[in-house]
Amino acid sequence: xxxxEHLMRRVIDACTDCxxxxxxxxxxxxxxxxxxxxxxxxxxxxxxxxxAELRHLADLCNYCALCPCPDIREDIITAKTLxxxxxxxxxxxxxxxxxxxxxxxxxxxxxxxxxxxxxxITGPLIKKAAGINxxxxxxxxxxxxxxxxxHKRKLxxxxxxxxxxxxxxxxxxxxxxxxxxVGQAAVDVLERNRIAVYVPEQHCCGMPSMLEGDRxxxxxxxxxxxxxxxxxxxxxxxxxxxxxxxxxMLKNALAEFAYYSQAYQDxxxxxxxxxIIPNKAPAPAAQPGQCGMPAPYQATFGGHHMSRKTVxxxxxxxxxxxxxxxxxxxxxxxGKILKDDGYFAGIDPLKRIKVAENTHDLGEYLLGLHHRGExxxxxxxxxxxxxxxxxxxxxxxxxxxxxxELLGLVPDLAMEAIQSTAYCCGIAGIMGFKRDFxxxxxxxxxxxxxxxxxxxxxxxxxxxxxCRLQFNQMSAYPVQHPIETLSQAYQNTEVK
Numbered sequence: 001x002x003x004x005e006h007l008m009r010r011v012i013d014a015c016t017d018c019x020x021x022x023x024x025x026x027x028x029x030x031x032x033x034x035x036x037x038x039x040x041x042x043x044x045x046x047x048x049x050x051x052a053e054l055r056h057l058a059d060l061c062n063y064c065a066l067c068p069c070p071d072i073r074e075d076i077i078t079a080k081t082l083x084x085x086x087x088x089x090x091x092x093x094x095x096x097x098x099x100x101x102x103x104x105x106x107x108x109x110x111x112x113x114x115x116x117x118x119x120x121i122t123g124p125l126i127k128k129a130a131g132i133n134x135x136x137x138x139x140x141x142x143x144x145x146x147x148x149x150x151h152k153r154k155l156x157x158x159x160x161x162x163x164x165x166x167x168x169x170x171x172x173x174x175x176x177x178x179x180x181x182v183g184q185a186a187v188d189v190l191e192r193n194r195i196a197v198y199v200p201e202q203h204c205c206g207m208p209s210m211l212e213g214d215r216x217x218x219x220x221x222x223x224x225x226x227x228x229x230x231x232x233x234x235x236x237x238x239x240x241x242x243x244x245x246x247x248x249m250l251k252n253a254l255a256e257f258a259y260y261s262q263a264y265q266d267x268x269x270x271x272x273x274x275x276i277i278p279n280k281a282p283a284p285a286a287q288p289g290q291c292g293m294p295a296p297y298q299a300t301f302g303g304h305h306m307s308r309k310t311v312x313x314x315x316x317x318x319x320x321x322x323x324x325x326x327x328x329x330x331x332x333x334x335g336k337i338l339k340d341d342g343y344f345a346g347i348d349p350l351k352r353i354k355v356a357e358n359t360h361d362l363g364e365y366l367l368g369l370h371h372r373g374e375x376x377x378x379x380x381x382x383x384x385x386x387x388x389x390x391x392x393x394x395x396x397x398x399x400x401x402x403x404x405e406l407l408g409l410v411p412d413l414a415m416e417a418i419q420s421t422a423y424c425c426g427i428a429g430i431m432g433f434k435r436d437f438x439x440x441x442x443x444x445x446x447x448x449x450x451x452x453x454x455x456x457x458x459x460x461x462x463x464x465x466x467c468r469l470q471f472n473q474m475s476a477y478p479v480q481h482p483i484e485t486l487s488q489a490y491q492n493t494e495v496k
Contacts, residue, residue, distance in 0.1 A: 004082035008054040011075050012039060021067055027447065028424035029067070030060040030440055031076075055083055062428035063211055065248070065396040066421070070256065074342055080213030081343075089214055092131030096430045097212045100204040100221075103145070103177025110141040117141075133438030137473050139178050146171055146180035150199040155187065158235075159196045166196040167365070168232045170250070172243030173204050174465035182465065185487035186242045186362055192490050193369060193376050198237065200228060205249040208430050210343070222254060223347050229359070230351040239359040242483055244463050245429070247361045248393035254344050255356035261340035261349035268326075275329040275338065361394065362483060363402035363463065370406065380492025381412040382485060387457035387477075388417045389448070391464035392424070403463065403482035410489045416455055423448035427470035442474065449474050461485060 015021060015032070016039045025032035034057055038049045061076045095102065106113035116122045117138045127134055150156055159166060167190060175182040183199075190197050206221035229239050229250070241247035258264060259277055268276040329338070340349055360368075369375040390401050407415050426444030431437045452460065452475060460471055460479045468479045 004058070004079045004086065005051050005054045007075055007079040007082065008058055009049075011035075011072055011079070012049065012054075012057075014069075015072065018069075025067060028422075028444065029064070030062075030444070031057065032067070034060055054079075058083060062431050063207070064392040064424070064428070065252075066392060074256070077210060077213070077343060080211075081215045082213075084213035085215070089212065090131065092129065093212055093434075094214070095130050096132070096433060097209045097214055098204070098217065099173040099208050099430065100177075103173050106141045107145040107148075107177045110143055113141050131435050132433045133435045136433050136438055137469075139469060139472075141178065142180055144180065146176045146183035147199070147201075149180055149184060150187070153187075155197055155199040156201065158198050162236070163196040165194070166198065166237055167240045168198050168200055168229065168237040170202055170205075170229070170239055170241045170243075170246055170359075171199070172241065172246040172465070174469075175242060176202075179465050179468070179481070181484060182242055182481045185481065185484040186240075188487045189366065189483055189490065190240070193366075193374070198232075200232065202228070205246040207245050207249045207253075210253075211429060211431070215343070219344070219346065222249075222344060225250070226254065226347050226351050226355050229355045230348075233354050233358045238365065239355065240362050240365050241359060242362045242463070242481065243465065244361065244391050244394040244397070245466070247359060248396055250359040251356050251397055254347070254352045257338075257340045257342040257345065258349035258352045258356075259340075260338040261345075263349050264340075264353065267350060270331070273331055275331045275334055277327050277329055277338070279325050279327060361397060361399055361402065361463075363406060364397075364399045366486075367402035367406055370409075376490075377409055378493045379410050379486070379489040382410045382489045382492060383412040384458040385414045385416070385455075386459045386461045386480075386485070387452055387455045388415055388482070389423075389425070389452075389460065389462040389464075389467060390417065391462060391467050394463055395421070403461075407461075407482060407485060410485070413485075413489075415461070416457070418448070418451060418455075423451055425464075425467040425470040427466045427473075429466050432466075432470060432473075441470070445470055445474055452477065 012035055015035055021029075021032045022036050038053055038057065041047055042049055058076055058079045061073070061080075063073060063077065065073065067073065089097075106117075117126060118140065123138065124134060126132075127136070127138070132138070147156070155169075169183070169186060169190070171183045171186070175186075187197050187199075203224050204221045205225060206218040209217040209221065232239065239250065241250065260275070264270075265275060270276045344352060366375060370377070386407075388401075388404060388407070394401070401417065404415065404417055407413060424444050425448055426432065426441040426446075428437070428441065428444075432441040457477065460475070460477045461482050462468060462471070462479065463481060465481070468481075471477065471479045
């Protein structure tokens with residue numbers, strides 16, 4: 001068998017030996033029910049799992065990060081990549097995975113794009129050519145994209161002055177080309193809080209192509225993004241994302257294993273005997289606009305403080321204050337295991353860490369302002385009952401649900417949160433558009449839709465615009481991003 005099959009076989013053996021996901025991942029995941037079905041069949045009948053079944057199994061993972069083992073997700077993505085390296089990628093998938101290119105092309109002539117995509121004759125033909133299921137609703141492109149709006153507002157130019165607080169806003173492809181109102185609302189809320197907003201030219205974060213195993217396109221996107229944002233961090237910008245998937249990619253996926261690199265070990269003061277590893281990748285800096293690894297960077301080594309060399313290195317990367325516990329590991333043991341040899345190992349690890357440690361979810365950033373008494377809380381009433389669905393990639397950033405607390409500041413607004421670990425919308429990014437995945441996508445989302453009907457809100461609220469596409473597919477409830485709700489609440493108040 002090819003290396004891809006060997007890798008998937010290793011995943012099967014590891015997961016079934018552990019067995020903890022057999023029952024905890026049986027409703028919101030396609031991968032684990034299938035892995036145990038194949039494993040049980042093999043054990044009971046002796047019928048071996050075939051190479052075709054291994055390939056199909058890899059395709060079922062959408063990197064939602066619900067499962068507890070990052071190395072398993074890494075192996076699955078690597079196996080997908082090996083399959084594509086060997087077998088190639090279908091032209092229709094190459095079209096779907098490049099969300100940025102599709103957005104730019106359709107956004108350049110939205111009236112024509114909508115005429116063709118929504119047409120009774122042309123629409124089905126386009127779906128067939130692109131490998132999209134005939135029942136999947138195609139999005140409507142707005143008259144003006146967010147980049148065009150930002151350019152007119154001169155947000156694509158850096159501020160001439162050096163404001164106390166400034167952010168580089170990373171909108172994500174869906175906000176840029178499908179839902180520009182989200183980006184506009186983000187700018188409105190940030191500017192109302194006297195924060196200078198810069199909207200740099202940005203590219204796809206790389207998540208859609210990574211899920212398809214297209215390593216070349218993913219690394220091209222990721223490297224451009226890391227280099228751009230790392231330079232902005234050096235200029236004193238905090239990076240802010242309104243898209244949880246982009247935030248997860250920048251904060252978590254890109255930085256995976258970077259702390260094990262020799263570059264970071266040299267940076268942090270590791271030596272030939274010891275590896276210096278954070279217990280966890282540090283959270284974004286507490287003070288917006290103060291970027292980089294915090295200083296003083298106080299760590300604990302069984303009661304001993306970090307060396308002076310490491311403190312100085314930490315200061316060189318930026319300001320802010322925070323305590324972070326680190327571990328010192330025996331390099332003769334762990335150095336053979338802990339290596340920066342993952343998907344993004346070819347990109348400068350220090351820049352990956354710099355971007356990860358200075359990227360904020362927008363709700364997280366605003367809530368930080370509120371906790372320091374710096375958020376403008378003059379919010380007008382916003383009557384209504386809303387149901388809030390926190391998406392999977394927000395949960396995996398381990399920042400809680402910041403918008404729930406923020407929206408709790410809005411008068412007359414009733415909000416009920418749906419437990420994200422119990423329900424999945426089923427869209428899985430572009431996977432929900434694929435011809436063969438559509439039925440499973442609808443089945444996965446059906447439990448969530450039933451829960452929403454039970455709540456019967458006036459409006460749905462979710463940070464994830466892919467989830468929004470699925471809600472538009474499966475329900476009649478209007479949908480907003482929570483930043484749009486906050487923006488409307490500000491507009492409902494007379495600011496003197």
